[in-house]
Each structure stands twice: as C-alpha cells, then as structure tokens.
Amino acid sequence: MADISPEPSPDAAVDATASLVRSVRRIAQAVDVRSREISRLTGLTLPQLLVLQSIRALGEVSTSAISRDVSMSAPTVVAVLDKLEAKGMAARYRSTVDRRVVHVRLTDAGRQALQTSPGLLGDGFLAALAELPxxxxxxxAEAVERLAVLMQPRDSQASLKPHYQAVRPS
Known part of the structure; x- marks a missing residue:
C-alpha cells in the first residue's frame, strides 16, 4: 500500500528549521564554554589541543595530514603549530627524503600537556552518551556528521562529501 502521508506544512518546516538553529546555537555555546574551561585549565586553545591530539594519534606527520585529520585549513594548522612550537610542545622538521615536506612531532612538553589535559567533551557528557543505546x-553521530557537511559553505561541501559517505555508506 502506498504511503499517503501528507506533506508537512510550510509552518512545520519553519518550526523545524528554527528548532534546528536553536539546537545548533546551544551546541556552539556549550563548545565555547568547554573551550574556555579547557583554556583556563591548560593554557591551550581547543584547536591547539586538537592538533596535539592529532599528532599523538598520527605520529610524526605532515601539516597537511593534520589539517585533514582535524578538519582545519592548512594555514590555520600552521598558525596553531607556530603557537605550539613557541610553547615547546611540538617541533617541526624537514623530511630527509623530500626537503619540501615538513613533518611535526610532539615534544615531551606536548606529551605532558596531553596527559594532564581534560577531555574535550567533559565527563558528564561522555557518561550520558555512554548510557544511550x-x-x-x-x-x-551520523546526523551530526551530516549536519556538519550541510553547514559547510557550498564550495567546501564537495571536498567533505566523500568523508560523510565513508561514515554512512549509501
């Protein structure tokens, strides 16, 4: 039997959009509060902590690989690395194979900062999330990933689409 459910009214679409915007705003506020808390506790910004975590996860790695891993532009990653190097938490060096390639590694100070840093999302959030089926x-996760793709500027969506498809096959 064919599904004959009515199309949602234009008012319902507006209400859903308004609800979505409010929810995204609440998430942005929560991330901002958590970011300030992490900065107060560690002296690191959220992007700096993300880059340090990426280097730890990927090992001695190129700037472009970090950029892909943390979804930041290469110039932003370079600026973050400048600050991390100034703090003695990361070190850049040229590849011995191809001198054009710059690699990054954690220093002891960077490893120590990661060991003492709080979780990015907070223990309360992680505990509540763990209780969900x-x-x-x-x-x-799929809905938030899709939302992140949809929120990207149109010219950026093409480069992000394969990542989303890898998360949720068609």
Whole structure:
C-alpha cells in the first residue's frame, strides 16, 4: 500500500528549521564554554589541543595530514603549530627524503600537556552518551556528521562529501 502521508506544512518546516538553529546555537555555546574551561585549565586553545591530539594519534606527520585529520585549513594548522612550537610542545622538521615536506612531532612538553589535559567533551557528557543505546549513538553521530557537511559553505561541501559517505555508506 502506498504511503499517503501528507506533506508537512510550510509552518512545520519553519518550526523545524528554527528548532534546528536553536539546537545548533546551544551546541556552539556549550563548545565555547568547554573551550574556555579547557583554556583556563591548560593554557591551550581547543584547536591547539586538537592538533596535539592529532599528532599523538598520527605520529610524526605532515601539516597537511593534520589539517585533514582535524578538519582545519592548512594555514590555520600552521598558525596553531607556530603557537605550539613557541610553547615547546611540538617541533617541526624537514623530511630527509623530500626537503619540501615538513613533518611535526610532539615534544615531551606536548606529551605532558596531553596527559594532564581534560577531555574535550567533559565527563558528564561522555557518561550520558555512554548510557544511550549503541544504535542511538550511531544515529546521532551520523546526523551530526551530516549536519556538519550541510553547514559547510557550498564550495567546501564537495571536498567533505566523500568523508560523510565513508561514515554512512549509501
């Protein structure tokens, strides 16, 4: 039997959009509050902490690989690395194979900063998330990933689409 459910009214679409905008704003506020808290506790910004975590996860790595891993532009990653180097937490060096390639590694100070830094999302959030059924966590991750893709400027969506498809196959 064919589904004959009515199309949502224009008012319903506006209400859904307004609700979505409010929810995104609440998430942005929560991230901002957490970012300031992390900065107060560690002296590091959220992007600096993300880049340090990326270097730890990827090992001695190129700037472009960090850029892809943390979804930041290469110039932004370079600016973050400048600050991390000034703090003695990361070190850049040229590849011995191709002198045009610059690699980055953590220093002891960078490893120490990661060991003592709080979680990016906070323990309360992680505990509440862990209580959700796996299927709900997966659906939430897929929805947020899709939302992130949709919120990118149109010219950026093409480069992000393969990442989304890798998360959720068609």
């Amino acid at each position: 796996h299927s709900e966590r997966l659906a939430m």
